[in-house]
Amino acid sequence: MLPKRFDQARPxxxxxxxxxxxxxxxxxxxxxxxxxxxxxQAPLIVADSFVEDLDTFWANRLHSKDELLKAGKQVxxxxxxxxxxxxxxxxxxxEIIRLxxxxxxxxxxxxxxxxxRVAQRDFSGWWSRMTIRKGSNYGIxxxxxxxxxxxxxxxxVEVHRYTAVVDLITSPTFRLAASISGDNHPISYQGGLNxxxxxxxxxxxxxxxxxxxxxxxxxxxxxSGLGGVFPAGLSIGEITSxxxxxxxLFKSGEVSLDERIGELTEVTVLVPLNPEDQ
Amino acid sequence: xxxxxxxxxxxxxxxxxxxxxVGLANNYLAPHAVHxxxxxxxxxYAALQLDAKHGLIATVLTGLLIDAGTPVPxxxxxxxxxxVHATLLSGRHRFPREGSVFGIVVSQLANLFLFIALSFLxxxxxxxxxxxxxxxxxxxxxxxxxxxxxxxxxxxxxARSMELLRIxxxxxRSLSS
Numbered sequence: 001m002l003p004k005r006f007d008q009a010r011p012x013x014x015x016x017x018x019x020x021x022x023x024x025x026x027x028x029x030x031x032x033x034x035x036x037x038x039x040x041q042a043p044l045i046v047a048d049s050f051v052e053d054l055d056t057f058w059a060n061r062l063h064s065k066d067e068l069l070k071a072g073k074q075v076x077x078x079x080x081x082x083x084x085x086x087x088x089x090x091x092x093x094x095e096i097i098r099l100x101x102x103x104x105x106x107x108x109x110x111x112x113x114x115x116x117r118v119a120q121r122d123f124s125g126w127w128s129r130m131t132i133r134k135g136s137n138y139g140i141x142x143x144x145x146x147x148x149x150x151x152x153x154x155x156x157v158e159v160h161r162y163t164a165v166v167d168l169i170t171s172p173t174f175r176l177a178a179s180i181s182g183d184n185h186p187i188s189y190q191g192g193l194n195x196x197x198x199x200x201x202x203x204x205x206x207x208x209x210x211x212x213x214x215x216x217x218x219x220x221x222x223x224s225g226l227g228g229v230f231p232a233g234l235s236i237g238e239i240t241s242x243x244x245x246x247x248x249l250f251k252s253g254e255v256s257l258d259e260r261i262g263e264l265t266e267v268t269v270l271v272p273l274n275p276e277d278q
Numbered sequence: 279x280x281x282x283x284x285x286x287x288x289x290x291x292x293x294x295x296x297x298x299x300v301g302l303a304n305n306y307l308a309p310h311a312v313h314x315x316x317x318x319x320x321x322x323y324a325a326l327q328l329d330a331k332h333g334l335i336a337t338v339l340t341g342l343l344i345d346a347g348t349p350v351p352x353x354x355x356x357x358x359x360x361x362v363h364a365t366l367l368s369g370r371h372r373f374p375r376e377g378s379v380f381g382i383v384v385s386q387l388a389n390l391f392l393f394i395a396l397s398f399l400x401x402x403x404x405x406x407x408x409x410x411x412x413x414x415x416x417x418x419x420x421x422x423x424x425x426x427x428x429x430x431x432x433x434x435x436x437a438r439s440m441e442l443l444r445i446x447x448x449x450x451r452s453l454s455s
Contacts, residue, residue, distance in 0.1 A: 262310075
């Protein structure tokens, strides 16, 4: 019979053996296990958003004909506005191509726009992520930028069969090359200032010392286009404060982000048409 | 013919259910910048009521389930939950295992340990780690309060599931015999 002291240590020994086996397991098996365990919970993750869609559908069915006619009129006005914008966009794109050819510039990255429903949001002090209801079945690649009407949402970090995980602009692990609107100096942006019950914020570093920003006189921060993932000019947020960094060479500060990021139900994934150009 | 023993599966499925429900809660709490983490509750029934083998299987599978959906090195939760499971298992003959009060207290302590361990592991990525601790403290407080309400129901759910299947959780013997 084993001594009592060994009996008490047995759970730890068993755990040690399990962990040793885990450490020696080939990476391919771990990757397979991770994908399998994610796919097990994927139907549960997306189920709630499908129920919400159904809820919205039946809520819309309850609207009267008068309400629908009124909404139809508003939509037709918007369609006319967007049709004009599309036409103007085409003209501008043609102008860009003409100038690129004239000046022998490299062509701008081209994207396909893939709209996706948000299945689940997961915002903690450790990370900020969301799961969207489109994955490799729609050709979503890892690293693709994700945007909404207010600007940058994040970047795709995991792609599964029917879902993809987006690392949000509010996440501490999210870094991005940015610039102040109207200027081309590259600035480093990082997310991660997510106080409870407060709108999300991020930080900027390497801001040239001649720039100033306060809560009342903010500076608009946009993507710089450097780094090859995000196209230039996408809105990130407003710089609300800038202070001289400890080295005295640059300024660093805080960025106020769009509050709607926490409530998004639909986003657009920018799928590169020529991935080798990125 | 050898009878199938689904004890680990019952506990794992109960954990999957709670993991999904907490994910739903976090989805709706996201606009308020509050997050719930209830990892500590997943090991309690497995460690205090099941036998060592089935408890460990359920704990390891639950750890893998958590790791697959979170941005931590794959295996982190397996190690942390495994440690909690082994600690409880090694001293469980000294604990008053019957009754839910002890289960609630242990789940609070286990969750506190897991939350702090994960925070130390992940807070380094934050641009201002000192500021991040305030948010982590609020999340911890919310999680501990949530566990206070969830634990009695969750432990009862697992116990009732075993009763419905007529299985003794520790021995695996049929309760009807």
